[in-house]
Amino acid sequence: MSDSCCGTVAVEIEQFATPQQATSGQTCDLPVAVIGSGPVGLAAAAHLAERDIDFLVLEAGEQIAASIAQWGHVRVFSPWKYDIDAAARRLLEADGWTAPDSDWLPTGAELIDDYLAPLAKLFGDRVRLGTRVSAISRLGYDRVRTAGREQAPFLIRLDDGTELQARAVIDASGTYTSPNVLGASGLPAHGENEVSVDHALPDVLGADRDRYEGRRVLVVGAGHSAATTLLALAELENTPITWAIRAGSATRAYGGGAADALPARGALGTRLRAHVESGRIQLLPGFFTHRVNATDQGVEVISRDPSGHEQAVTVDRIVSATGYRPDHSIASELRLDLDPVLGSPRALAPLIDPNQHSCGTVPAHGVDELSHPEPGYYAVGVKSYGRAPTFLMATGYEQVRSIVAALAGDWEAARDVQLDLPETGVCSSSLVEAQEQRVGLATGISGGLLSTPLPLATVSATAESGGSCCG
Structure with missing residues (x-):
C-alpha cells in the first residue's frame, strides 16, 4: 500500500472537487478517470483498486467492451493464459471466479462473458456505460496557459454536456472506431x-x-x-x-x-x-x-x-481491412508529445516501429515512455501505439501496472517493467488457425485486440474499447 497523498481515497465517486479545491491544489481526493472498458482499461481499474486509488471507468458503448462485442465472433490468437491481467485475476479469484482453460483460445464474446464482464461487475457503479467523452482539458486552463497548470484537475466533458473532474486520465479507448481509409496513400480513395x-x-x-x-x-x-x-x-x-x-x-x-x-x-x-x-x-x-x-x-x-x-x-x-489510427481529438487542449510518424508518444515510437519490430520484439515499457508534457494524462493500450500494428494485450497490461504504480507514488515498481512475449518476426501481419479440432475454424485477432490491425489479442484485435489486432 502506498503512503503517497493519493494512495488512499475515501471520497465517493460522485464527489468531484469544487473550483475552490481545484485552485488550491486539492486534487488527490479526485478519482482517476479511465476511458474505455476493454481489457486494458479494466486492467487499469484492477490495479487502481488494488492500490486503493479511487477511479471511474467511462465506457462510450452500452455494454462492457463495446468495441470487442463488434467482433465477438472472432477468436484471438493467444490462449487465456496470455489474456488475463495479473491484478484482475487476483481480484476475480478472491470473489470466487474460476479462470477458463489456460490453453483455450477465446472469442471476443468469450473474453467479455468469461472475463471482462465479471471483472467490471466487481467495480459496481464505478463503471459507467453509455458515457462518451467528447473533450479533456484542465479546469480553468487551455493548452497555452502554464502557471499553476499541474495543480489543476483534469476537466472531462461528456457528450451530454456533463463535466467531471479527475486527478489523472488513463485513456484506453482504443482505435477500433477510427479505421484507416481504403486509399493507398493515407487519403480516401476518390469516390x-x-x-x-x-x-x-x-x-x-x-x-x-x-x-x-x-x-x-x-x-x-x-x-x-x-x-x-x-x-x-x-x-x-x-x-x-x-x-x-x-x-x-x-x-x-x-x-x-x-x-x-x-x-x-x-x-x-x-x-x-x-x-x-x-x-x-x-x-x-x-x-x-x-x-x-x-x-x-x-x-x-x-x-x-x-x-x-x-x-x-x-x-x-x-x-x-487496412488497420486503424488513433484519434487524439478529445485531448486537443492537452499538451501531448506525439511522434510525427506513428502518432504514439514520442519516447515510445522507436520501441514499437513496425519497420524495426514485431509484436514479440517490442521491449518492456511503462510510465516513462508513455508520459507527455501534460502530467497525469496517459494514452494506453493499442491507442498508445498509434499506427503501429505491433501491439499485444499483455503489453497493455504492463503499461497500466507501471502507470498506476507511479500514480501511487511507488516509482520503484513503476520503473521495474518486465515483459515476456512470444517472439515472431512477422506478428504484425501474420494469421491463424488454432485448436481447429476443438473449435473448428479459428479466426484470429492478434494481440489480444485484443489483443491492433485486428485488435495475446496482437484490433488491433483491437480492440479495447477501441480495437487492435493482436490476440
Whole structure:
C-alpha cells in the first residue's frame, strides 16, 4: 500500500472537487478517470483498486467492451493464459471466479462473458456505460496557459454536456472506431465515401452471411483482420474472392508458419497461402487503391501504383481491412508529445516501429515512455501505439501496472517493467488457425485486440474499447 497523498481515497465517486479545491491544489481526493472498458482499461481499474486509488471507468458503448462485442465472433490468437491481467485475476479469484482453460483460445464474446464482464461487475457503479467523452482539458486552463497548470484537475466533458473532474486520465479507448481509409496513400480513395465499404471483421459465417454469400467480394489489407475475413469467405460456396495488397507478394502476410511462437497464428497463415495457391482466393499484389466507382456491373475499384500503372477489379462488396489510427481529438487542449510518424508518444515510437519490430520484439515499457508534457494524462493500450500494428494485450497490461504504480507514488515498481512475449518476426501481419479440432475454424485477432490491425489479442484485435489486432 502506498503512503503517497493519493494512495488512499475515501471520497465517493460522485464527489468531484469544487473550483475552490481545484485552485488550491486539492486534487488527490479526485478519482482517476479511465476511458474505455476493454481489457486494458479494466486492467487499469484492477490495479487502481488494488492500490486503493479511487477511479471511474467511462465506457462510450452500452455494454462492457463495446468495441470487442463488434467482433465477438472472432477468436484471438493467444490462449487465456496470455489474456488475463495479473491484478484482475487476483481480484476475480478472491470473489470466487474460476479462470477458463489456460490453453483455450477465446472469442471476443468469450473474453467479455468469461472475463471482462465479471471483472467490471466487481467495480459496481464505478463503471459507467453509455458515457462518451467528447473533450479533456484542465479546469480553468487551455493548452497555452502554464502557471499553476499541474495543480489543476483534469476537466472531462461528456457528450451530454456533463463535466467531471479527475486527478489523472488513463485513456484506453482504443482505435477500433477510427479505421484507416481504403486509399493507398493515407487519403480516401476518390469516390470512397460515395459507395458502401464494410468495416473489418464482418461476421461472414454468421449474422452477415447474406451480405457476402454468392457475391463478388474484395478484401483490401494484409493484416490479421484481412486474413480472418478471407478464410471465412473461403467457406462460402459460389463466392468469388479477391485479395488486394500493396506489397509485391503476400509472403509476410502468411506469417511464421510452424516457427510462430503462437501456433494458432502461424497455422492460419499456412491455410491462407493454400487458398491463394489453389486459386480459391485471387491475389492482387501491388494494388494501390486510387478510385472507387459505382457502375451498373458493380463497384469498380481502380489501383494506380507509384509508376502510374493502373489495374481494376469489379466486385459487389468491399471489406476494408487496412488497420486503424488513433484519434487524439478529445485531448486537443492537452499538451501531448506525439511522434510525427506513428502518432504514439514520442519516447515510445522507436520501441514499437513496425519497420524495426514485431509484436514479440517490442521491449518492456511503462510510465516513462508513455508520459507527455501534460502530467497525469496517459494514452494506453493499442491507442498508445498509434499506427503501429505491433501491439499485444499483455503489453497493455504492463503499461497500466507501471502507470498506476507511479500514480501511487511507488516509482520503484513503476520503473521495474518486465515483459515476456512470444517472439515472431512477422506478428504484425501474420494469421491463424488454432485448436481447429476443438473449435473448428479459428479466426484470429492478434494481440489480444485484443489483443491492433485486428485488435495475446496482437484490433488491433483491437480492440479495447477501441480495437487492435493482436490476440
